[in-house]
Amino acid sequence: MRILVTIPHFYNPEGDGSHASLNKDPRPRLMGLSMSLTALRGLYSDSQCVIDIGKCATFPVNHCGGNAVDIVICTTQNCHLLQQLPLPPGFYRHHATDAEPMKLGFECQDVLRNELGKYDYYCYLEDDLILHDPWFFVKLRWFNAHAGNETLLQPNRYEISPYGKVNKAYIDGNLLPHVTAKFQNVRDRPQLTGKVMEQPLQFRRTLNPHAGCYFLNAEQMKYWAEQPYFLDRDSSFIGPLESAATLGIMKTFKIYKPADEYANFLEIQHFGSNFLSLIGKQVKLSGEES
Structure with a gap:
């Protein structure tokens, strides 16, 4: 299985700190992106082995699917941290643009379209998202085999921390119905x-299809790229960041997420604990009085 992952990456230390990409301290951004890239290579490439202790040798493992992953990081206006990433050469490809920073995700769509016909999965991943599930794409393939390519299963995005009111929180709960x-x-x-x-599992149409990512099989990517609104840079869903990640796929597919009872069937980690830290403050903890 050949997988193409596109990642928008922007960092400006002179920003106001309203986003992680505008924080004066680059270390969290570097850590999150490094973990994301390392996980992609470790989980979905054939560069895996077992150490045979008795023979003092390694042997390939998890290679029955012939997996390969290519990663393209899209940047703009030379505002990025790629030169500081502690990763070896060739770990990813750099695609530089002059796009507006908030619309960088649309440049990833352009890269995906230009690679049609070369991959089995076409993916978009914000630069602070980390996959941990080696069976992630197997689950997606199973879902579409049963539900059809007109459907798209999105992962539940979560944060974890030992210090919060709860240790794990899924951060993309329902929006008000009128929003979508x-x-x-x-x-x-x-x-x-x-x-x-x-x-047994349940999957539900979601009032919040946003997850900061999407994972399309080859037929789905081709179908989306053929639509007249593809890459129109429409930013009418919340804002340009959310629209680049979600609006196009929401117009094109019936989007599902695993029901709350089975939320961890398909999930992805959001680096940090910004949302988790809101619980007990701006966000009421279940069971607490108003």
Whole structure:
């Protein structure tokens, strides 16, 4: 399985700190991006082995699928941290642009379209998201085999920390219905069910399809790229960051996420604990009085 991952990356230490990309301290940004890239290579490439202790030798493992992953990092206006990444040459490709920083995600769409016909999966990943599931793409393939390519399963995005009111929080809960109503009809096939390893599962159309990422198979990517609105840079869903990640796929596919009861069936980590730290402050903890 050949996988193409595009990542928008921007960093400006002179910013106001309203986003992680505008923070004066680059270390969290470097750590998050390094962890994201290392996980992609470690999980989805064939550069894996087992150390045979008795023979003092290594042997390939997890190679039955013939996996390969290519990573393209899109930057703009020379505002990035790539020269400080503690990673070897050739770990990723650098695609420099002059795009508006907030619309850098649309440049990733252009890269994906230009690579049509070369990969089995076409992916977009914000630079602070980390995958941990080696069966992630197997699950996506299983879902579309049963539900069809007109559907798209999005992961539940989460944060973890030992210091919060809770240790793990999924950060993309429901939006108010009107926010996405003009882009999707969640009453159309509202729920799907299935079973994996004798475990029943439920998937629901979501009022918040945003996850800062998407993972399309080759047929889905081709279909989306053929739509008249592809790469129109429409930013009408919340803002340009959210629109680049979510609006196009929301217009094109019926988007599902694993139901709350099975939230960890497909998930992705958001580096840091910015959202988690809101619980007990701006966000009421379940069971607490208002």
